[in-house]
Amino acid sequence: MNNKDLMLQHPLAKYLRQERMPHIWCEGCGNGILLNSFLEALDELQLDLDNIVVISGIGCIGRAAGYVNVDSFHTTHGRAIPFATGVKLANPQLKVVVISGDGDLFAIGGNHFIHAARRNVDIKVICANNFNYGMTGGQYGPTTPLEAWTTTTPYGNIEHPFNLVHLAAASGAVYAARWTTLQVRRLKASIKKALQKEGFSLIEVISPCPEIYDRYNKLGTAVEVMKWFKLVSEVHKAYDPAKAVITKNRIIIGEFVDIEKPSYGRLLREMTAQVKEDLEGENTK
Amino acid sequence: MEITQEQKAFALNGDEAIALAIKQSDVDVVAAYPITPQTIIVEKFSEYVADGEVDTEFVCTESEHSALTACLAASATGVRTFTASASAGLALMHEILYVTAGCRAPVVMAVTNRALSAPINIHCDHSDSMVERDSSWIQIYVENSQEAYDSIIQAFRVAEHPDVLLPVMVCLDAFFLSHTLENVQVLPDETVQKFVGERSIPLVTGHEGKNVPFKLDPANPLTIGPLDLYDYYFEHKRQQEEAMQMAASTIVQVHDEYGQLSGRRYGNGLVDAYRLEDADIATVCVGSTAGTTKSVVDTLRAKGVKAGLLRLRTFRPLPIAEIRNSLETVEAVAVMDRSNSFGGNGGPIYHEIRHALFDAQARPHVVNYIYGLGGRDMPQSIIRNIYTDLQEIRETGQVNSYVQFAGVRE
Ligand SMILES: Cc1ncc(C[n+]2csc(CCOP(=O)(O)OP(=O)(O)O)c2C)c(N)n1
Ligand code: SF4
Ligand SMILES: [Mg+2]
Numbered sequence: 001m002n003n004k005d006l007m008l009q010h011p012l013a014k015y016l017r018q019e020r021m022p023h024i025w026c027e028g029c030g031n032g033i034l035l036n037s038f039l040e041a042l043d044e045l046q047l048d049l050d051n052i053v054v055i056s057g058i059g060c061i062g063r064a065a066g067y068v069n070v071d072s073f074h075t076t077h078g079r080a081i082p083f084a085t086g087v088k089l090a091n092p093q094l095k096v097v098v099i100s101g102d103g104d105l106f107a108i109g110g111n112h113f114i115h116a117a118r119r120n121v122d123i124k125v126i127c128a129n130n131f132n133y134g135m136t137g138g139q140y141g142p143t144t145p146l147e148a149w150t151t152t153t154p155y156g157n158i159e160h161p162f163n164l165v166h167l168a169a170a171s172g173a174v175y176a177a178r179w180t181t182l183q184v185r186r187l188k189a190s191i192k193k194a195l196q197k198e199g200f201s202l203i204e205v206i207s208p209c210p211e212i213y214d215r216y217n218k219l220g221t222a223v224e225v226m227k228w229f230k231l232v233s234e235v236h237k238a239y240d241p242a243k244a245v246i247t248k249n250r251i252i253i254g255e256f257v258d259i260e261k262p263s264y265g266r267l268l269r270e271m272t273a274q275v276k277e278d279l280e281g282e283n284t285k
Numbered sequence: 286m287e288i289t290q291e292q293k294a295f296a297l298n299g300d301e302a303i304a305l306a307i308k309q310s311d312v313d314v315v316a317a318y319p320i321t322p323q324t325i326i327v328e329k330f331s332e333y334v335a336d337g338e339v340d341t342e343f344v345c346t347e348s349e350h351s352a353l354t355a356c357l358a359a360s361a362t363g364v365r366t367f368t369a370s371a372s373a374g375l376a377l378m379h380e381i382l383y384v385t386a387g388c389r390a391p392v393v394m395a396v397t398n399r400a401l402s403a404p405i406n407i408h409c410d411h412s413d414s415m416v417e418r419d420s421s422w423i424q425i426y427v428e429n430s431q432e433a434y435d436s437i438i439q440a441f442r443v444a445e446h447p448d449v450l451l452p453v454m455v456c457l458d459a460f461f462l463s464h465t466l467e468n469v470q471v472l473p474d475e476t477v478q479k480f481v482g483e484r485s486i487p488l489v490t491g492h493e494g495k496n497v498p499f500k501l502d503p504a505n506p507l508t509i510g511p512l513d514l515y516d517y518y519f520e521h522k523r524q525q526e527e528a529m530q531m532a533a534s535t536i537v538q539v540h541d542e543y544g545q546l547s548g549r550r551y552g553n554g555l556v557d558a559y560r561l562e563d564a565d566i567a568t569v570c571v572g573s574t575a576g577t578t579k580s581v582v583d584t585l586r587a588k589g590v591k592a593g594l595l596r597l598r599t600f601r602p603l604p605i606a607e608i609r610n611s612l613e614t615v616e617a618v619a620v621m622d623r624s625n626s627f628g629g630n631g632g633p634i635y636h637e638i639r640h641a642l643f644d645a646q647a648r649p650h651v652v653n654y655i656y657g658l659g660g661r662d663m664p665q666s667i668i669r670n671i672y673t674d675l676q677e678i679r680e681t682g683q684v685n686s687y688v689q690f691a692g693v694r695e
Binding site for chain 2 (some may be wrong): 058074076077107108110133135136137142151153154155
């Protein structure tokens with residue numbers, strides 16, 4: 001046995017681009033847990049990796065697209081969803097997953113989110129919500145809670161944050177769930193479910209940012225943040241998303257929306273097939 | 286004799302120097318969206334706002350497009366506005382850059398010059414602002430953080446001058462300047478406030494035929510930026526061109542006035558000619574590379590080589606006459622471009638320098654070196670080689686290749 005045989009292999013190593021390791025994420029960052037849950041979901045579903053596409057925008061979590069060992073694309077900031085829409089429409093066989101941040105998906109890219117959900121484009125959006133723009137040094141964004149301290153809110157945030165699951169539900173998503181990085185098994189199950197479901201899905205993952213947001217807001221170490229998640233998470237089924245506002249004392253988690261509705265791609269294909277049939281019928285008249 | 290105000294030296298990076306200049310310039314509205322390497326400007330400024338050191342409305346918008354739109358709108362009401370961006374952020378502003386200039390809104394923006402995607406790169410080159418050269422924004426490129434500080438202060442005076450009324454970009458090199466500490470001489474707050482002064486609003490003829498201040502004001506209703514077809518659109522564009530011409534003399538005048546206050550001058554404000562009086566060969570560039578190049582010029586001069594450098598401080602307006610005059614004695618010119626016009630046979634500065642020199646009495650050889658894309662370093666050794674090439678061109682009268690890439694793996 002040589003040394004190489006003795007070296008430990010990560011059980012999910014084949015899903016990662018080893019040459020891109022080590023990753024850039026800080027110690028204790030929730031992004032690793034999110035990515036791991038996604039890869040475990042792929043592994044358990046034994047999906048053909050050639051049919052999986054991962055697309056990210058810019059941000060710390062956006063690096064995920066470069067780490068996964070499947071076809072992937074790192075778009076400009078905010079444009080992951082329109083890119084994913086193009087991929088899905090061009091090749092409906094693919095399972096198209098967007099892994100991106102709260103800032104990328106809901107600030108600069110917010111318009112794309114609501115319209116893709118409205119059209120019910122069959123893409124799966126996994127959002128790492130760390131309540132700030134981690135990559136650019138911790139500025140506030142559209143999910144930053146009121147009063148939170150960020151580099152651009154030195155006396156506390158006065159802007160009301162989005163409630164992402166409510167936004168997804170109101171915009172037309174067929175599946176909307178929220179977890180923290182503590183509930184890894186539920187998170188994985190949720191990703192598996194979304195991957196097997198047709199239509200626009202959002203999985204919001206409340207994720208620690210120990211290096212910036214959590215430190216500025218004195219939330220403690222990554223472990224302490226996980227303990228906080230444990231303390232304040234409340235699992236519900238089909239809870240009214242409008243009421244699932246995140247506060248310091250309560251994070252409602254679970255599946256908020258799980259409905260069936262034909263996707264945009266399906267309707268488009270059905271319609272073009274029908275029009276073609278009608279035209280052919282007319283021509284043979 | 287110059288009246289030099291008492292000044293204090295602070296160790297500041299380019300971004301911090303800009304934040305300080307904004308703080309001193311009595312800006313009413315700042316709207317921005319974070320992007321590396323501009324973030325420090327806005328973060329630092331948000332501290333000034335929160336600490337009550339400035340009386341500024343500060344908005345963190347959800348994208349750059351909204352940031353510039355907010356500045357444009359605020360500026361249209363007659364107040365002083367500032368934003369900062371770079372790279373993809375500036376590209377996202379593209380639509381509103383034209384609207385801002387077309388509405389003659391004197392917004393001032395700092396651009397921390399950064400490469401454009403794809404591939405993603407956060408480091409320095411000038412592709413982001415060079416593509417905006419036709420947007421009718423005045424463009425000032427600075428060599429160091431001191432000049433960034435000085436230029437921002439001057440920019441408000443130039444932009445808001447009633448003969449100009451055009452927005453200004455002050456461009457500084459990503460990281461080389463934005464993140465590098467330097468000793469920056471800072472004027473007292475009151476001196477800057479006095480120098481910048483209140484924004485003056487010219488009168489225009491309003492809808493009711495009355496002369497009203499050119500701003501959105503409920504007391505004197507006015508529409509800014511409405512539909513303007515083939516009846517007047519062309520005249521409005523012609524006026525923008527005239528404003529650009531006026532900008533040139535205004536920049537010189539404001540730069541001179543500021544020079545008397547601070548004791549600091551950058552050439553005449555449009556071009557910064559370095560050891561060009563009797564030069565045989567010269568390079569042309571913008572930005573921080575000029576600092577490195579000046580030191581190469583000194584070494585060459587010490588060896589008896591008549592080398593010089595022309596740094597363009599403004600690229601818009603393009604100082605054609607100054608370019609021609611500064612390079613009068615030069616027989617071979619190398620233009621160094623930190624961006625490329627793909628398929629255009631050379632970079633943007635090269636095109637325009639050749640254009641400026643076409644009518645020169647003795648037209649020199651003009652060659653181009655594209656360098657430093659995506660933050661690639663431009664060491665003295667490469668610049669020395671460029672001067673060596675120029676010497677050869679001058680001696681042989683032969684140009685082997687007009688456009689080359691310097692410091693790239695071929
Ligand atoms: C057009 C444009 N504007 C701004 C940026 C700078 N930028 C990079 S990442 C980022 C925010 C990322 O926040 P989020 O999506 O929440 O991801 P996180 O880093 O928190 O994981 C910003 C503003 C950019 N890259 N492009
Ligand atoms: S800054 Fe925050 S989000 Fe980014 S890698 Fe570090 S901990 Fe994670
Ligand atoms: Mg984030």
